[in-house]
Amino acid sequence: MTRGKGTLYVLTAVSCLLCACASRGAGPQGGPTDSIPPRVLSSIPADGATNVRKQEIQIRFDEYVTLDRASEQVLVSPPSPSQPIVKAVGKKVSVTLNDSLLPNTTYTIYFGQAIRDNNEKNALQNYTLSFSTGDEIDSLNLSGSVVFAQTLKPASGVLVGIHPSGSEDSVVYKKPFLRVARTDSTGRFDIRHIAAGSYRVYALSDSNRTYTYEPNEPIAFTDEPVTVPYSGLELRLFNGILPKDTMRESPPADSLRTDSLSRDSIMPDTATIKPPKVDSTATATLRVIVSPAAADVFVQLLKGKDETAATRPLRETGDVLFDRLKGDTYMLRLFLDLDGDSVWTTGDYLLKRQPEPMYYFPKRLKIRDNWDFEETFRWQDESARPK
Secondary structure (H helix, E strand, O other): OOHHHHHHHHHHHHHHHHHHHHHHHOOOOOOOOOOOOOOEEEEEOOOOEOOOOOOEEEEEEOOOEEEOOHHHHOEEEOOOOOOOEEEEEOOEEEEEOOOOOOOOOEEEEEOOOOEEEOOOOOEOOOOEEEEEOOOOOOOEEEEEEEEEOOOOOEOOOOEEEEEEOOOOOOHHHHOOOOEEEEOOOOOEEEEEEEOOEEEEEEEEOOOOOOOOOOOOOOEEEOOOOEEEOEEEEEEEEEOOOOOHHHOOOOOOHHHHOOOOOOHHHOOOOHHHHOOOOOOOOOOEEEEEEEOOOOOOEEEEEEEOOOEEEEEEEOOOOOEEEEEEEOOEEEEEEEEEOOOOOOOOOOOEOOOOEOOOOEEEOOOOEEEOOOOEEEEEEOOOOOOOOOO
């Protein structure tokens, strides 16, 4: 072999080796991303256990876990004066109840999205664990949703609780709820393991976690007791008008506004029904036929984030006309003016008055310049806030 050929063979071998290494390095790295949440292997006590005496609960998982906002997410029903101590160590989560367990009582611990795997932070969605200190575990449920009364947006993170149907009206001020749950991101709630019977149902913002109602908090309530099991209950959360003697002092801003509730939902301004200033060049019109027609109906044209562009009472012809409109995307909603003051009126728990009913046309309307539009609003059958 000549010296030149030998050199060529060496260079070729080195080149092949480098290509092989490069090929190995270019392949998939680390495998697919883990998207599976932690799985419960066992718990002490077991879910559904009876005659439980210990105040510490241990839950074992199939992987290392961590906690996310446990103080906000974890909820014990029935509620206790002291917050539970929740810890995650390795593949275990522990919950210590600081208050003595009540006799012959079913306890449910809601974890929300607090439990996550240690690496990808995949949440174990809405995990619950229940046990009883007596011989039996209550098994009935009450479920439904909470929406803001004026905007019909889902009210997330709201406390929903029950009191026995025979309780006085003042019980919601004086005593913590008998059983509780919290709404999820869609406003849904599910109060589990309730004893058979009828109950008064409430929803509260309860930002200070007293499990009782304070007059400056948003509230929702049922007019009549509800017998469990029951599903599909809808509660409308509202900010009540504060009593006159409390108006002398300025309450904290966050006690008057919650999520999408605006100032108009607390103290409605009659100026909202005045015709808006319009551009003389705007020529589009929108005729809304209301079915069924009613004397106490008002229709509102909205744009942006529930910004009221115009409010019109129903005409004798059973319709409403919005004219001189600029081309834009709008929403429609309708309220029943039950008290005859020409504005939407919020509720009042002391007077047992619900907020005036609000209904949304189920789709957004794209209005074009120089066009005439007509829609039929069947508010009793097709009300839904458009997405």
